[in-house]
Amino acid sequence: MWQNLIVAVIVAAALAHFSTRYLPAAWRRQIVYFLARRGVNQDKAAKFFKTTPDCGTGCGSCGSCGTDDKAAPMAGSAGETSQPLKRVIPLHVQR
Secondary structure: OHHHHHHHHHHHHHHHHHHHHOOOHHHHHHHHHHHHHOOOOHHHHHHHOOOOOOHHHOOOOOOOOOOOOOOOOEOOOOOOOOOEOOOOOOOOOOO
16 A cells, blocks of 8 residues: 555656656646646746746747747848748758
């Protein structure tokens, strides 16, 4: 009985450590929002999961807080109708 309880505590601690460190930031934000809707303090949950508590912080990293002063780099000269530059990500496959 005690062994099962101790193992359950260790597994829960390992899951908490994994979720605060190795999950993508978008998933961690979704977890914080989910917990905040369930009554958990959003500031403490955001600090625990190492994310920002809300989008109103003005960090500007997500691009959803209004217009951005910096325009996207454009290809071509100023007189042409130009499209935004596309980045190419090279993948090196090793077999």
